[in-house]
Amino acid sequence: xxxxxxxxxxxxxxxxxxxxxxxxxxxxxxxxxxxxxxxxxxxxxxxxxxxxxxxxxxxxxxxxxxxxxxxxxxxxxxxxxxxxxxxxxxxxxxxxxxxxxxxxxxxxxxxxxxxxxxxxxxxxxxxxxxxxxxxxxxxxxxxxxxxxxxxxxxxxxxxxxxxxxxxxxxxxxxxx
Amino acid sequence: xxxxxxxxxxxxxxxxxxxxxxxxxxxxxxxxxxxxxxxxxxxxxxxxxxxxxxxxxxxxxxxxxxxxxxxxxxxxxxxxxxxxxxxxxxxxxxxxxxxxxxxxxxxxxxxxxxxxxxxxxxxxxxxxxxxxxxxxxxxxxxxxxxxxxxxxxxxxxxxxxxxxxxxxxxxxxxxxxxxxxxxxxxxxxxxxxxxxxxxxxxxxxxxxxxxxxxxxxxxxxxxxxxxxxxxxxxxxxxxxxxxxxxxxxxxxxxxxxxxxxxxxxxxxxxxxxxxxxxxxxxxxxx
Numbered sequence: 001x002x003x004x005x006x007x008x009x010x011x012x013x014x015x016x017x018x019x020x021x022x023x024x025x026x027x028x029x030x031x032x033x034x035x036x037x038x039x040x041x042x043x044x045x046x047x048x049x050x051x052x053x054x055x056x057x058x059x060x061x062x063x064x065x066x067x068x069x070x071x072x073x074x075x076x077x078x079x080x081x082x083x084x085x086x087x088x089x090x091x092x093x094x095x096x097x098x099x100x101x102x103x104x105x106x107x108x109x110x111x112x113x114x115x116x117x118x119x120x121x122x123x124x125x126x127x128x129x130x131x132x133x134x135x136x137x138x139x140x141x142x143x144x145x146x147x148x149x150x151x152x153x154x155x156x157x158x159x160x161x162x163x164x165x166x167x168x169x170x171x172x173x174x175x176x
Numbered sequence: 177x178x179x180x181x182x183x184x185x186x187x188x189x190x191x192x193x194x195x196x197x198x199x200x201x202x203x204x205x206x207x208x209x210x211x212x213x214x215x216x217x218x219x220x221x222x223x224x225x226x227x228x229x230x231x232x233x234x235x236x237x238x239x240x241x242x243x244x245x246x247x248x249x250x251x252x253x254x255x256x257x258x259x260x261x262x263x264x265x266x267x268x269x270x271x272x273x274x275x276x277x278x279x280x281x282x283x284x285x286x287x288x289x290x291x292x293x294x295x296x297x298x299x300x301x302x303x304x305x306x307x308x309x310x311x312x313x314x315x316x317x318x319x320x321x322x323x324x325x326x327x328x329x330x331x332x333x334x335x336x337x338x339x340x341x342x343x344x345x346x347x348x349x350x351x352x353x354x355x356x357x358x359x360x361x362x363x364x365x366x367x368x369x370x371x372x373x374x375x376x377x378x379x380x381x382x383x384x385x386x387x388x389x390x391x392x393x394x395x396x397x398x399x400x401x402x403x404x405x406x407x408x409x410x411x412x413x414x415x416x417x418x419x420x421x422x423x424x425x426x427x428x429x430x431x432x433x434x435x436x437x438x439x440x441x442x443x444x445x446x447x448x449x450x451x452x453x454x455x456x457x458x459x460x461x462x
Contacts, residue, residue: 012207020207024200032195046199053203055446057210062444075447083442086459117190139187153449170183 005069013060020060024053027073030140034074037124037136038081048084052077067150074141075151078133085129116174123173127166134162135170415445423457431460 003011003019005026011019031052036045055076063072124132130152137143137151149159418441425434438458441448450458 012211015211017208017211020211021204024204024207028200029192029194033193036193046195049195050199050203054206055443057203057207058443059446060210072447075449079442079446079449086455116186120186120190139184167180167183170187171179174183174186 006065009056009060009063009069010065013063020057023069027070030142031073031077034136034140035077035081037140038129038133039084040125044084048077048080051080055080068147070141071143071147071151074137074143075153078152081133119173120170123170127169131162131166131169134159135166138163415441415448418444419450419454419458423454426458426460434458435460 003022005023008019008023012023032045032049035049035052036042039045039048052073056073059076066072124135127135133152134148137148141147141151143151145160145163146156148163149156152159418437422434422437422441425431425437
């Protein structure tokens, strides 16, 4: 049975570098996609992604598992995102021109997938930042509504509402 | 399949971007460096090294014994010199006799002789009205030593003052230090703060974020932040007090210090959510 994230983080806090490596491998992909799709600029996303982990490393000795590690990790990411947005004057960065996606072999499916992807990406881009964040936290981090509320510093009703609106807009885009 | 599941499925089809390898390597290297900076665990030394600790311990013990013996040897000189002058306290029966027959003690004038009182009370609560000869001698010697010491300390630099000022009470000294610390942290101008013995390090030129982050991650996490001095120590009381301190710095126009303190705060409490109202106070307004 795999060790829980919280145990790994505590072990890292006590000097076990291997625990961090395991933790990092578990969360690197979802966190990277969360950041990348939240700010949509690869270079900034990479910097922010790195900064999140640096904060985790720096806070290792103060970490106390009061909630799931995932919630804590994405709370840090949320705080950095907020800082990023504030620095940008609360305006969202535009989407990268070329969406990163694995291309299917079949040309017909490739075109269809590209269209679907484009619609979904556009819809995702068009979402208000808070709704997009709620959706990404749900999809990438697997957070529940309560955890989304905790990570973003809002109440459950607001988190639920954001997620519901995001889902509705994305569904409309996919159904087109 | 519900709508939510459908959206999730489509979302998963978007692609599974992963962080580039160089980023993985940098983060993992930073995580290892950070752990390496911690004190290494004690290991059993081998070879010649295994004798280091016993030898060091033996040296310390020998030194301690030598110092103790030296102190013991020095002490009898004082005691021997004082011994003849020190009259043993008279037994209670002798005191009673003295009290009963004051004429048998002509050395002390009758006026200076306090009324006899029970021994237990006198010994425990009341100081002797007149110091014993040995105490007088000791006090005189102490005064001479103190005078010599003061002379030797003040002679090379400045002539001794005409009249030694009365020593300030300890309480005054403490409150004075507190006042000076308060003045340093609250109202001292930035220029004076920079002249202080342990000034807040000046902001270094902007470096690429990643380099800075790497360097930071390898630093010890428990290290006292450089801004703690500027914040007067309240940085560790609570996040709220820390933020209030940053807001105070900002209000006083000490933006550079406030920026550093805020950055330090973010590192110390990466998951702390600063309210909008507080953000307006701690962040530099454009």
